[in-house]
Amino acid sequence: MAILSANHIGQAFGDFDVFSGISGSIPHGGKVGLVGPNGVGKTTLLLILAGLSQPSAGAIHIARGTQLGYLPQEASQAFAGHDNTVYEELLTVFAALRADEARLRQMEQQMADGDHSAELLAEYSQLQVQFETGGGYEYELRLKQVLTGLGFEQAEWQMPLAHLSGGQKTRLLLGRLLLEQPDLLIMDEPTNHLDVQAVEWLEGTLKLWPGALLIVSHDRYFLDNVVNTIWEMSRTGMQHYRGNYSAYVQQRQARWEKQLQNYADFRQHVEKEMDYIRRNIAGQRTQMAQGKLSRLAREVAAYRAGGLAAIGALQSKGWLQLTHELDLSRVAMSVTELQQQIGELEAPQRPSHIHMRLKPSHRSGELVLRTKGLVVGYPGNVLFEAEDIELHRQEVAALIGPNGSGKSTFLKTILEQMPPLAGEIKLGASLSLAYFAQAHETLHPENTVLDELLNRENIPISEARNYLALFLFRGDDVYKRVSMLSGGERGRLSLALLAREQANFLLLDEPTNHLDIPAQETLQEAMAQYGGTILMVSHDRYLVDRLATQVWEVDSADGAGRLCVYPGNYQAYLAARQQEKEAAKEAPQSARPVQPIAEAPQNGTALSKNEQRRLEEMVTMLERHIEMAEQELQRTVAALQQATEAQSFDKIQSLSAAYAEAESNLNTLLAQWEKLHE
Numbered sequence: 001m002a003i004l005s006a007n008h009i010g011q012a013f014g015d016f017d018v019f020s021g022i023s024g025s026i027p028h029g030g031k032v033g034l035v036g037p038n039g040v041g042k043t044t045l046l047l048i049l050a051g052l053s054q055p056s057a058g059a060i061h062i063a064r065g066t067q068l069g070y071l072p073q074e075a076s077q078a079f080a081g082h083d084n085t086v087y088e089e090l091l092t093v094f095a096a097l098r099a100d101e102a103r104l105r106q107m108e109q110q111m112a113d114g115d116h117s118a119e120l121l122a123e124y125s126q127l128q129v130q131f132e133t134g135g136g137y138e139y140e141l142r143l144k145q146v147l148t149g150l151g152f153e154q155a156e157w158q159m160p161l162a163h164l165s166g167g168q169k170t171r172l173l174l175g176r177l178l179l180e181q182p183d184l185l186i187m188d189e190p191t192n193h194l195d196v197q198a199v200e201w202l203e204g205t206l207k208l209w210p211g212a213l214l215i216v217s218h219d220r221y222f223l224d225n226v227v228n229t230i231w232e233m234s235r236t237g238m239q240h241y242r243g244n245y246s247a248y249v250q251q252r253q254a255r256w257e258k259q260l261q262n263y264a265d266f267r268q269h270v271e272k273e274m275d276y277i278r279r280n281i282a283g284q285r286t287q288m289a290q291g292k293l294s295r296l297a298r299e300v301a302a303y304r305a306g307g308l309a310a311i312g313a314l315q316s317k318g319w320l321q322l323t324h325e326l327d328l329s330r331v332a333m334s335v336t337e338l339q340q341q342i343g344e345l346e347a348p349q350r351p352s353h354i355h356m357r358l359k360p361s362h363r364s365g366e367l368v369l370r371t372k373g374l375v376v377g378y379p380g381n382v383l384f385e386a387e388d389i390e391l392h393r394q395e396v397a398a399l400i401g402p403n404g405s406g407k408s409t410f411l412k413t414i415l416e417q418m419p420p421l422a423g424e425i426k427l428g429a430s431l432s433l434a435y436f437a438q439a440h441e442t443l444h445p446e447n448t449v450l451d452e453l454l455n456r457e458n459i460p461i462s463e464a465r466n467y468l469a470l471f472l473f474r475g476d477d478v479y480k481r482v483s484m485l486s487g488g489e490r491g492r493l494s495l496a497l498l499a500r501e502q503a504n505f506l507l508l509d510e511p512t513n514h515l516d517i518p519a520q521e522t523l524q525e526a527m528a529q530y531g532g533t534i535l536m537v538s539h540d541r542y543l544v545d546r547l548a549t550q551v552w553e554v555d556s557a558d559g560a561g562r563l564c565v566y567p568g569n570y571q572a573y574l575a576a577r578q579q580e581k582e583a584a585k586e587a588p589q590s591a592r593p594v595q596p597i598a599e600a601p602q603n604g605t606a607l608s609k610n611e612q613r614r615l616e617e618m619v620t621m622l623e624r625h626i627e628m629a630e631q632e633l634q635r636t637v638a639a640l641q642q643a644t645e646a647q648s649f650d651k652i653q654s655l656s657a658a659y660a661e662a663e664s665n666l667n668t669l670l671a672q673w674e675k676l677h678e
Helices: 042-049 086-112 118-133 139-149 166-182 196-207 222-228 245-282 286-317 319-325 337-342 407-414 448-456 461-469 474-477 487-501 518-527 541-547 570-590 608-645 649-677
Strands: 003-013 016-027 030-036 057-062 069-070 186-188 212-216 227-235 235-243 367-378 381-386 390-392 397-398 423-426 433-436 505-509 531-535 549-556 562-567
Touching: 003 212, 016 057, 016 212, 016 227, 030 042, 030 245, 042 186, 042 212, 057 118, 069 166, 086 118, 086 139, 118 397, 139 166, 139 196, 166 186, 196 222, 212 222, 222 245, 222 541, 227 245, 235 245, 235 381, 245 337, 286 319, 337 608, 367 407, 367 531, 381 461, 381 474, 381 549, 390 531, 397 407, 397 541, 407 423, 407 505, 407 531, 423 518, 433 487, 448 461, 448 474, 448 487, 461 474, 461 487, 461 549, 487 518, 518 541, 531 541, 541 570, 549 570
Parallel strands: 016 235, 030 212, 030 227, 069 186, 186 212, 381 562, 397 531, 397 549, 433 505, 505 531
Antiparallel strands: 003 016, 003 057, 227 235, 367 381, 367 390, 367 423, 549 562
């Protein structure tokens, strides 16, 4: 039985239909990703399914006793009137467990005071089992894991809720929902305020989520890792696909090809029937031709109203029932009228999406970029040192790393907008560079969309409007001021201007930010077919995985920033990082126990010069081993302290074992040293 089902849901505001005909069901434990272009009504649908808004049409059924949780895109108004700190707010999730805990402590005190009655012991035993099965011995550990996983520094745990930003409140609400574990968790863009590490932690958590999920997200890699069903939403209905996002892309293409074939078959059927009708409408087979005319006219009317799906519904449900479900236009009554309607039929159209082509005007040299001894930053503020880099023609390098690590500064250094602190950057021959700025600061707020293009190129207005239409700026949209555009619209305009430059080396700073999934797919396809070289800063792991030939990671975890180069795509980068982590776990074991040193001569025995020299060499060697072991122990202690502060529980466990081994090794060496001195 489904935990939630929706049947022909529609929403309208006045005469404007936001969407209609939305149906679907979520089974217990189902994990559904909801996708569709911006503005199609995904957030509105989530509000309806969460019970926070009422639909204009249709019905929703939720299984009895189901607990729902809802995460909005922005939760700046969450926790209004709450005086708790971050930690205290999440503790309220476990109010019942904490009450049980307090009662257990109270009963323990009673028993300590001498009360050993059977009633008290029975109540204590029953409550202790209830407390344990309810997670009483692990709820604080779970709470700390959630705070750490979602990127809250330990210093922020005691921060009052009133001091949190909107993004922090959204993250905290997500943490509360994860701890509450509702039967169905509905989330609208849950990764918006998370860095890559937090997103990866959330992915791991949701993979093991025991309940059902319904997620709207533009993060395709996240959908790939979390969901097992995709709902594709349009204004007139919903298509359902099994599998994750990548499986959906393949199935969607197959469905589209089948739809085109079905339309071709329908047109062939129509032409064959019309040929028969025209030849026999006035002959001896008039009655049969009239019957075919009537049936064909209904089929054409059904297609005009609901496409190929309506043709199938006509065959399965019949004409009368279909008239109640679709707004059917006038059915043709004559051959001439039917022929006119057939001439107006249009093939199935994919949803509107941008049309983009990136084409360099000329070929660059084979070497595009080389660095040597490069240090990036500002005077007095080193952001990172870089491994020596080589980037060749038609390669795609992805620059990744946490916010504030210097990625955008590196692009500006390549563009010679600021000098490197040390080292050199060498650009190749015959290069033409184009830069896509993350904040779109190259756009002028007071200009219109049309102005932005015409100020760069002297082309006819009609040509400019036709070009902008390829990026979905149609009609009066071209007269919108840049300051009035949404983030997605500014992104589309910046891409439109970028494509006109015909550069052979593209520097892209978060090019998929604010773009909906259809626009992301189009950009990815254009980049894949591009004949030049690309260096992109991106948090879009799906894009990086599909296109990158090198991954450049800026890592500042140890305080000193370092850019490391990994060949291959994102999956190859993850594999390389995993190997590094495994090697690091083995590193504390490098100070292996030293083999016992040969016995020194017994006390009272005179030593020869050779024996004395050998003894001194043994002591010196042993002291070097002791020094190395002490350094290893200090490093392990420092790493253990960092892991404890960061609440990294897997590291704490492995480092604790490494500490015990290093300490034992040091004690063995000290004992041998003392023995030699004796």
